Amino acid sequence: MAVKNDAPYKKGDVFTVRIEDIGNDGEGIGKVDGYTLFIKDAVIGDLVKASIMKSKKNYAYAHLDEVIEPSKDRVTPLCPVSRACGGCQIQNLSYEKQLEFKAGKVRNNLIRLGGFDADFIEGIMEPAIGMVDDEVAVSRGTTKESGIPAHFRYRNKAQFPIGTGKDGKPIAGFYAGRTHAIIPVEDCFLGVEENKDILDAVLNHMEKNKIPAYDEKTGKGLVRHVLIRKGFTSGELMVCLVINAKSAKAFPKTEQLVDKLKAIPGMKSISINLNSKNTNVILGDELETIWGEDSITDTLCGIEFSISPLSFYQVNPVQTEKLYGTAVDYAGLTGNETVWDLYCGIGTISLSMAKNAGHVYGVEVIPQAIDNARDNAKNNNINNATFYVGKAEEVLPAFYEGKLGAEVEDSREKALHPDVIVVDPPRKGCDKDCLDTMLKMSPDRIVYVSCDSATLARDLRILVDGGYELKRVRPCDMFPNTIHIETVVLLTKA
Ligand code: SAH
Numbered sequence: 001m002a003v004k005n006d007a008p009y010k011k012g013d014v015f016t017v018r019i020e021d022i023g024n025d026g027e028g029i030g031k032v033d034g035y036t037l038f039i040k041d042a043v044i045g046d047l048v049k050a051s052i053m054k055s056k057k058n059y060a061y062a063h064l065d066e067v068i069e070p071s072k073d074r075v076t077p078l079c080p081v082s083r084a085c086g087g088c089q090i091q092n093l094s095y096e097k098q099l100e101f102k103a104g105k106v107r108n109n110l111i112r113l114g115g116f117d118a119d120f121i122e123g124i125m126e127p128a129i130g131m132v133d134d135e136v137a138v139s140r141g142t143t144k145e146s147g148i149p150a151h152f153r154y155r156n157k158a159q160f161p162i163g164t165g166k167d168g169k170p171i172a173g174f175y176a177g178r179t180h181a182i183i184p185v186e187d188c189f190l191g192v193e194e195n196k197d198i199l200d201a202v203l204n205h206m207e208k209n210k211i212p213a214y215d216e217k218t219g220k221g222l223v224r225h226v227l228i229r230k231g232f233t234s235g236e237l238m239v240c241l242v243i244n245a246k247s248a249k250a251f252p253k254t255e256q257l258v259d260k261l262k263a264i265p266g267m268k269s270i271s272i273n274l275n276s277k278n279t280n281v282i283l284g285d286e287l288e289t290i291w292g293e294d295s296i297t298d299t300l301c302g303i304e305f306s307i308s309p310l311s312f313y314q315v316n317p318v319q320t321e322k323l324y325g326t327a328v329d330y331a332g333l334t335g336n337e338t339v340w341d342l343y344c345g346i347g348t349i350s351l352s353m354a355k356n357a358g359h360v361y362g363v364e365v366i367p368q369a370i371d372n373a374r375d376n377a378k379n380n381n382i383n384n385a386t387f388y389v390g391k392a393e394e395v396l397p398a399f400y401e402g403k404l405g406a407e408v409e410d411s412r413e414k415a416l417h418p419d420v421i422v423v424d425p426p427r428k429g430c431d432k433d434c435l436d437t438m439l440k441m442s443p444d445r446i447v448y449v450s451c452d453s454a455t456l457a458r459d460l461r462i463l464v465d466g467g468y469e470l471k472r473v474r475p476c477d478m479f480p481n482t483i484h485i486e487t488v489v490l491l492t493k494a
Contacts (some may be wrong), residue, residue: 005371009056016068021044022084026483027090028064037062040177041083043093045071068194073097076165078152086177087188088481095130095151099477102485104129104155106475108452114457116470117150128485129322134417148189151322151480154316156298158191158231159282162206162213162223170206172199172226180216192230194264198239201260202226209252216278222250224275228307231298232317233396236268238296238311248272248288258291268427269293270275281450283310288367293294295372300335301352303380310344311369316478323449323476324352327422330447330472330490333357337419340443342392342434347373347385349422349449354385357419359411361418362387363395392423393431400437422447429455432462439466451478453487461491469494 009032013049017030019042030050036059040051047069050062067074077091088099107125110116133148151276159341161184165171173184186203187196202223206213212221225242239261243251251257251272261270270291275284287309295306300317301324307313312319327349331339333356341350342361346369354360354377362385364370370389377385386403398404400416421443423430429452430438438446446468451457464470472490479485 001420007060008034008057009052009055011052011055013051013055014051014065015062016047016049017042019048019071022093024105024483026093028099035059035099036170042067042090042168043074044097045069045073057063062396078148079185081183081185083316085174085183085185085188086175086179087174089177089189089483090480093223095149095480096152099128099130099475102477103475105483106456106473106485106487109453110459110460110473112457113454113462116457116460116464120470121473124470124473124476126472128477129319129326130477131319131480135318138445150318151477153192154191154318154480155188155190156192156232156317157228157313157315158184158188158195159225159227160195161225162202164213164215164221170203170223170404172203191228194230194237194266195228197226197264198237198261199226201257201264202239202241202438203252205260206259209256211252219244219278227273227282229307229309229313230266230298231296231307233299234297235266236296236298237264237266238269238271238307239267239307240271240273240283242273242275242283243399244276245364246276247275248274248290255288261479262291264472267292267311268296273309285310300348303351303376303382305346305348305351306372306379307376308372310366311372312366314348314478318350320477321476322347322489324486326476327447327449328352328356328472330423330445330488331420332445333420337350340396340415340418340421340441341424342396342421342423342430344373345388345424347376347387349384349424350385350387351376351380353420353422357420359385359414360385361399361415363390363392364467365389378491391431392425393437394435396437396441400440401460417441418443420445420447422449422450425455427452427455429459435459435462435466439463442467442493445494448487448489448491450487450489451484456489460491463491467494 019028021029030037049066054061073094082091133150160172171184173182186199214221214224225238229238271289274286295308336358339360341362344364350360350362373387467492476486
């Protein structure tokens with residue numbers, strides 16, 4: 001049967017086109033006689049030569065062959081593999097324009113997906129909080145290099161997939177965009193400089209002892225990922241090797257590798273995580289510390305946090321302080337409020353708020369993160385925080401229906417009708433049962449911290465239809481050079 005192809009152009013057709021817009025994934029958008037071309041790595045304002053890779057009736061994906069006339073907003077990427085690597089999508093766009101693009105994305109999603117009025121959103125949106133060069137030099141804990149702009153080397157965590165190179169030697173790097181092919185990069189410019197020293201040690205050890213990298217296709221091989229975290233304030237380093245095995249003993253000559261790693265200044269914790277599942281999920285549930293501590297510490301907003309390899313911890317500490325500062329500001333705390341912090345991780349937002357609240361209840365699904373949260377409260381002498389392990393969409397309804405106790409029974413009434421509920425869900429947003437219970441609990445204010453403005457828009461629509469008013473919206477750039485953007489939103493009871 002013949003396949004009908006209505007596309008006016010075919011693969012290989014070449015065009016010269018001016019880039020007029022930027023798509024959701026950071027790609028450049030140009031038009032040829034009303035026909036749309038999506039061109040990855042082309043920057044708004046560029047004049048480019050591009051060839052069609054895949055064409056449809058109304059649009060095509062084209063390859064950037066040549067920049068004929070660079071846009072005034074185009075910059076030279078610091079990273080030599082920025083085009084091949086899927087980690088950064090907009091490193092070639094000036095930082096100022098990156099922020100503009102991200103704020104625009106939040107605005108568009110609220111309007112298109114949330115069904116909010118464009119003028120209304122325009123009126124309440126506050127400017128995106130970006131990274132500022134002067135603030136960063138010391139706080140990111142970098143000592144070796146200077147003169148690198150603030151929007152690089154900001155990540156305190158990296159998870160490098162391990163694979164096998166063409167020459168058979170082990171490699172570490174990042175996935176190419178939309179694939180699972182590993183682009184070798186040991187020194188990613190978003191991460192800390194120690195990443196390279198650590199990966200060198202691991203890869204050398206693997207090569208010397210003929211330890212095979214894991215192969216996703218066959219499910220064979222041992223080393224899957226290396227997770228590295230650095231406390232920017234404490235300078236402490238954590239390494240976690242994720243291996244395809246049922247026991248940490250399956251990793252050969254651990255002591256030799258430990259000897260190399262512990263010599264790296266700042267090393268505090270070395271662990272092995274077991275993951276023998278055929279899955280995209282990086283970490284398995286089982287963890288064994290093979291040297292040093294189970295957790296590292298770091299200080300945020302004046303509070304010391306203990307962080308285990310399995311716990312979520314914001315990756316950009318400089319911006320996290322501004323993000324939490326905005327959330328605390330939106331929460332409008334005066335000292336007596338009852339606050340729920342849903343999706344609380346290791347309790348970072350809960351404890352930042354506890355100082356100015358009556359009582360804070362945190363809910364989080366990862367048990368190790370809740371262990372950290374409880375320790376964090378104790379270590380910082382914070383006594384007015386209670387943490388529950390479980391899914392927000394299960395714990396909150398259970399509490400509401402009286403199936404879960406409050407810390408102090410006479411505070412139960414207050415917890416049922418809190419002053420503030422904060423949510424900070426993963427990208428998929430909040431579960432409907434969670435939102436419904438929030439509406440029943442009817443807090444005065446809801447502070448929504450979101451890392452995906454599409455699911456944010458969907459959830460805000462539910463909350464607004466349920467009787468809340470959208471008051472403030474502020475994007476905060478936690479992930480420079482990528483298309484991702486965090487947003488803090490304030491809703492009040494209408
Ligand atoms: N507020 C914290 C964590 C935010 S990330 C911080 O700023 O550090 C989102 C957190 O939600 C993660 O810790 C994740 O483990 C947790 N999580 C994911 N699904 C969940 C669910 N259904 N219920 C509760 N927590 C969940």
